[in-house]
Amino acid sequence: EETERAKQFVALTQHVVRSVGAGILAADLDGKTLYVNPAGASILGISDVDDQIGKPLEVVMPLAEHNWGLIASRARSQSIPRIEGTLERSQARLGLSVDPLKDERATVVGFIVNFQDLTELRIKADRERMKDRMAATGEMAARMAHEIKNPLASISGSAQMLGTVGGVDATGRRLLNIVVDESRRLSGILEGFLVFARPGSATHAICDLSKWLDDCLALLRRSDEIKPGHELLLESPDHLFVLGEEHLLRQIFWNLSRNALQAMPNGGNLRIFAERRERSVVIRWRDNGVGMSEEIRHRAFEPFVTTQSTGTGLGLAVVYSAVQEHGGSVDILSAPGRGTTVTVELPAVLEQA
Structure with a gap:
């Protein structure tokens, strides 16, 4: 009876260890x-666990900053509560603790x-921090845009009226035209701010992303954004359905595509990949342009952050806001001189008949 209870306990223990979400590795x-x-096998990228049994930890879990010989020496006599290291083959950042492994006599037999x-x-x-920061920025943007827009319209209207009054010489008319033009430019920035701050007025319906991705790419090929040496490629299945607002989805496409092309002023390749996963639709924009520094990448979705000499820096802020409105996520992978990949993930809906 005791033997049977012991077997049941061992079986339960093994089941718990197999089911836990964190990685667990035992070594002698x-x-x-x-x-x-x-x-643990999933985190380490191991497809055949049995093939790893008996191999040294330097092979199974190679950490760039640590020596497993030293770690094992320390773990013989004490727990090591916290280590961080980079897994060499995937560059994933791991957090780990190491404890002595004891047998039934409390003898250390491994770790x-x-x-x-x-x-x-x-x-x-980072996403949670960004969400909070963008919510605060969006509220500020809406208030600021509202306070500025009406006086700006008055300035523009007054300048246009002055331009029709007699007695204004050519220099005065030129200066008034500058006032009108700059007022319109600022009004455009404010409109962008309002789109960023208040996308929630959209009415969502079932959209076939594959169809409008094809349409948008066809228009993009004929736009002024395309320069000599630019090459575009779209890979998408026949149908990808999401519940969304087509206007906002098109803004996502145009802003990310425009950013990618502007990052390749001397030409380059823009690849757009779309795929259906179990519960989501994933779209990737991948360019081989100038890339971003880590500082810019970290702040890329904030308003007015840009690496371009022209533009408002609102493009990615609008993308972030539109993706959030659809209950999705957006991430950037980039490095200077190595191009940029932007990944947008949106909730999918069932295939339509």
């Missing part, structure tokens, strides 16, 4: 791998590594 005192749970991928956790934390 020589640093040879004894066990990796499914979550246990508990670990998780910090990359996704930090992405989620």
Whole structure:
């Protein structure tokens, strides 16, 4: 009876270890791998766990900043509560703790590594911080745009009326025209601000992204944004359905496509990939342009942040706001001189008959 209870306990323990969401790895005192749970195999990019058994930790979990020999030495006598390291083969940032592995006599026979991928956790934390920051910015933008727009319209109207009054010489008319033109430009910036701050007035309906991606790309090929040396490619299935507002979705397409082309002033390749996943639709814009610094990438969705000498810096802010309105997410992967990939993920709806 005791033997049976012990077997049941071991089976339950193994089930718990297999089911836990964090990575768990066991190794002997020589640093040879004894066990990796499914979550750990997924984090480490291991497809065949059995093939890793008996291999040293330097092979199974190679960390750029740490020596497993030193870690194993310390773990023989004490727990190591917190280590962060970069997994060499994927560049994922891992957080891990190491504890002695003891048998039923409390003899240390190896050690246990508990670990998780910090990359996704930090992405989620960044998204939450960005969401809060953009909400505050959006409220400020709406108030500021409202306060400025009416006086600006008065300035523009007054300048136009003065231009029709007799006695104004050529220089005066030129200056008045500048006032009108600049007022219109500022009005355009304010309109962009309002789109960024208040996209929620949209009425959502079922949209076939594949269809309008084809249409938008056809228009983009004929636009002034295309320069000699630009090459465009779209890969998309026949149908991709989302619940959304077509106007906002087109803004996402145009703003991201325009940014990508402007990042390649001397020509380059813009690849747009769209695919259906289990519960979402994913669209990627990938260019081989100038790329972004880490500082710019981190702040890219904030209003008025731009690397271009012209433009308002509202394009990506509008994209972020429109994606949030659709309950989706948007991320940027970029480095100077290595191009940029922008990934938009939107909730999918069931295929339509």
